[in-house]
Amino acid sequence: MCSVFSNLTFLPLCLVIFSSSIVQGRPQELPHDCNDARSIIFQDSKAFDRGSQQPLVNPLPEAEPQASTAAPYWLDQQDHTGPARGYAPFLGSDFSYPVYRNAKRYGAVGDGRKDDVAALQNAINHDPNSQTHNRYQNEVSTRPALVFVPGGTYMIKRTLDMRLNTILVGDPNDRPVIKASPDFQGEVLIQGQDFATNGAAGTTNFFTAIKNIVIDTTNISKDKKATALGWGIAQACHLTNIKIVMPDFSSGHTGIDINQGSTIAVSDISIEGGFIGINNNNQQVLFKDISFKRCTTALLQSGGWTAVVQGATIESCSKGVEIPSGGSVGSLVILDSTLINSGSMVKFRDSSRDNGDRNQQIILENIDIAGPNPVAIGDDESVKLSNRKHVDTWIWGNVNPGTYQTGKMLTTQPSPSLLSNGRFFTMRQPTYQEYTKDQVVNVKAVRGHDVKGDGKSDDAPSLNAILAQNAADGKVSYFPYGVYIVKSTLFVPPGTRIVGEAWSVISGIGSFFGDKDNPTPVVMVGKPGQTGVAQIQDIRFTVADITPGAIILQVNMAGSKPGDVGFWNTHVTVGGMADSNVNVACGSPNTAACLAAFAMVHLTSSSSAYIENMWGWTADHSLERGGFQNIATGRGLLVEATKGTWLIGTGFEHNTLYAYNLHNAQNVYAGLQQTETAYWQGEGSQQNAPNPWNANPKYGDPNYSWCAKDSSQACRMGLAQNIDGGSDLYLYGSAFWTFFHGETQARYDSPESRCVGKICITNQARVTGNPKNLYWYGINTKSADVMILDGQDNPSRLNHPGGWPPGGVIAAYLTFQNA
Numbered sequence: 001m002c003s004v005f006s007n008l009t010f011l012p013l014c015l016v017i018f019s020s021s022i023v024q025g026r027p028q029e030l031p032h033d034c035n036d037a038r039s040i041i042f043q044d045s046k047a048f049d050r051g052s053q054q055p056l057v058n059p060l061p062e063a064e065p066q067a068s069t070a071a072p073y074w075l076d077q078q079d080h081t082g083p084a085r086g087y088a089p090f091l092g093s094d095f096s097y098p099v100y101r102n103a104k105r106y107g108a109v110g111d112g113r114k115d116d117v118a119a120l121q122n123a124i125n126h127d128p129n130s131q132t133h134n135r136y137q138n139e140v141s142t143r144p145a146l147v148f149v150p151g152g153t154y155m156i157k158r159t160l161d162m163r164l165n166t167i168l169v170g171d172p173n174d175r176p177v178i179k180a181s182p183d184f185q186g187e188v189l190i191q192g193q194d195f196a197t198n199g200a201a202g203t204t205n206f207f208t209a210i211k212n213i214v215i216d217t218t219n220i221s222k223d224k225k226a227t228a229l230g231w232g233i234a235q236a237c238h239l240t241n242i243k244i245v246m247p248d249f250s251s252g253h254t255g256i257d258i259n260q261g262s263t264i265a266v267s268d269i270s271i272e273g274g275f276i277g278i279n280n281n282n283q284q285v286l287f288k289d290i291s292f293k294r295c296t297t298a299l300l301q302s303g304g305w306t307a308v309v310q311g312a313t314i315e316s317c318s319k320g321v322e323i324p325s326g327g328s329v330g331s332l333v334i335l336d337s338t339l340i341n342s343g344s345m346v347k348f349r350d351s352s353r354d355n356g357d358r359n360q361q362i363i364l365e366n367i368d369i370a371g372p373n374p375v376a377i378g379d380d381e382s383v384k385l386s387n388r389k390h391v392d393t394w395i396w397g398n399v400n401p402g403t404y405q406t407g408k409m410l411t412t413q414p415s416p417s418l419l420s421n422g423r424f425f426t427m428r429q430p431t432y433q434e435y436t437k438d439q440v441v442n443v444k445a446v447r448g449h450d451v452k453g454d455g456k457s458d459d460a461p462s463l464n465a466i467l468a469q470n471a472a473d474g475k476v477s478y479f480p481y482g483v484y485i486v487k488s489t490l491f492v493p494p495g496t497r498i499v500g501e502a503w504s505v506i507s508g509i510g511s512f513f514g515d516k517d518n519p520t521p522v523v524m525v526g527k528p529g530q531t532g533v534a535q536i537q538d539i540r541f542t543v544a545d546i547t548p549g550a551i552i553l554q555v556n557m558a559g560s561k562p563g564d565v566g567f568w569n570t571h572v573t574v575g576g577m578a579d580s581n582v583n584v585a586c587g588s589p590n591t592a593a594c595l596a597a598f599a600m601v602h603l604t605s606s607s608s609a610y611i612e613n614m615w616g617w618t619a620d621h622s623l624e625r626g627g628f629q630n631i632a633t634g635r636g637l638l639v640e641a642t643k644g645t646w647l648i649g650t651g652f653e654h655n656t657l658y659a660y661n662l663h664n665a666q667n668v669y670a671g672l673q674q675t676e677t678a679y680w681q682g683e684g685s686q687q688n689a690p691n692p693w694n695a696n697p698k699y700g701d702p703n704y705s706w707c708a709k710d711s712s713q714a715c716r717m718g719l720a721q722n723i724d725g726g727s728d729l730y731l732y733g734s735a736f737w738t739f740f741h742g743e744t745q746a747r748y749d750s751p752e753s754r755c756v757g758k759i760c761i762t763n764q765a766r767v768t769g770n771p772k773n774l775y776w777y778g779i780n781t782k783s784a785d786v787m788i789l790d791g792q793d794n795p796s797r798l799n800h801p802g803g804w805p806p807g808g809v810i811a812a813y814l815t816f817q818n819a
């Protein structure tokens, strides 16, 4: 490792004042509106018909919660011991399991002197019902835990280990500090990976989150090896409002070590000091709004295949982003970022003369620089892009149509409706820390409206009444952990703010969601034409049984400003979990027996939503000993929205027709899209796409008519992305993976089912309908022949080799860029 790190070429000595004039080159946000007759799709759906016979809610006016100097934090003030507390319903009849844990009740002191690690670990581990009294080796979905850490400095002398299905939440009004003591034993302060439960497999380390915490390594000598946070974890994992403090320019400390795993978004972190801010070896990931100060290397991109760095600020660091020569990385996008008084923004190995795979392809866009150094350099220190104050768009890599480019300047003109202060709009997950507890309503504690969250009772009528009332009263709706069954649509009206507890579950079941030709939303956010606030966080949406007519989440609403309609750390799952019968009902190798849901998420034409860190997972395996998961969910994310959509770190996996369908969509930003095909599709499958579903033109479904009747089954596997018409689409970092093919019961994980070293899918993505202003950068595929079936030159991996073998990389896809 030392040979890579020892070459500290630039130590920042000069001070450059960062002024607002640095942010340039982009128009400011403009109000943008358009009406669209395509909301007719919604009007055909059953929810509307039923809704018009019997309105889902009375249209009450929308109010705002009242802010104050709020202390203590409302979350800790909820009823965590009485009947309204979080309840884990899949532990038999046991009611004593505590979801909520205040670390101080487990003996943590937080005085900066006492060793608190055992108390904090007990708060995380505690399970009164297991024989070992801890949450080791338990199922992912049955024993959730939210550990609340009040303000204070918590000294630890050894590693604090996270468990699966756990959220560690600090008080946002007084962020607690987890601090290594001077005699700290070991290397990692907080280990996000649950080795005790999940072994070494970072790629299946799901559902782990940390919020509002400071991690401090400054009492460990600066030349000793130390890591603030080990984060070799997977999807549905989340960081927000984290600060990491390390000794300035230390030679031994790393802020976040992502040594493996498959997470999709790492967001809102400030990192100070250290040798390496973040060491990333994740399959694919988006880093959003991370600041680095006084470190040696801000981001060491040491492995993985796709990375997007969005909204980074790198200040007074010797190096910005460095890809070591031996590091892979198909493509790296650095977007909307600022470099102040630091070394180069990016250092990489020039692979342009490599035979075959060409990796380390670089896309820079909207970069501001204050300082004297070259913007990009090679691993031999040669200048690849010289010093300048601003970079619009710069490409080093495969361009289609065209050839490999070594430093091509382009111009990207984002649609103004997507921008804020000249950058793509981003927003931090709300903490609602400005509200006291009287502004928050626990949905299980509303007199006259019985809500159970018990995984059995139909909570829809009561929840609909409560959400309508809370919107009218301007209250935040707190859903303590539970499995809230809904047998009809749950309507989220304008004026809603929903906070879950360690991924509270809202789950559809029943004949209301049974008709695949007339699908109905399980959760419907607003009606077409409505505007207002609907913010949802820490929730999991799912179906409790096979429900072919379920659109699990449908958004119709727009905000009056970006982020008013938003989703953070909120996921959609089908199967694989103890709370759904799909987990045991889909063992047949013929997936016609398991049309589990029509679609995961539908953003309709009238909607405008901000979505950060959402994983749409149709289970490929059971996390709960459910056996084979041969599940046919029809569709992943359907975007028909036109008014502004932000997808910040999303992934959709194992769906039949597509992971993403941008159907006549307009004004869409997507930073990192991660997909996997359904493992049961392809060679040897009993069903060929669109089967076992029908392509439904009402929902803009691709119908696979481009595959000849006698085409191989590899042609009839779900698309990672279908782009059909639309305009102003800005897509950065596509990680489109194909790992398996063939029916799982017979073949799953057998050697012939693995796509190792071979092509398994004919077309990974598709563009049709002449979209206008399609800006698509950093496209990565694995085991696909044609990367984008576009009816133009159909770029294939053979012409764009690179990335995850046998992989393809297109750094810039220009075909419809200025159409």
Ligand SMILES: *[C@@H]1O[C@H](CO)[C@@H](O)[C@H](O)[C@H]1NC(C)=O
Residues within 6 Å of the ligand: 182, 218, 219, 220
């Ligand atoms: C530990 O950190 C505190 C400040 O937070 C400092 O005063 C103290 O000297 C440090 N001790 C060691 C041994 O580094």
Ligand SMILES: *[C@@H]1O[C@H](CO)[C@@H](O)[C@H](O)[C@H]1NC(C)=O
Residues within 6 Å of the ligand: 703, 704, 705
């Ligand atoms: C498939 O969809 C295309 C439009 O994309 C349409 O022209 C064609 O008729 C459809 N084919 C079938 C068999 O439905």
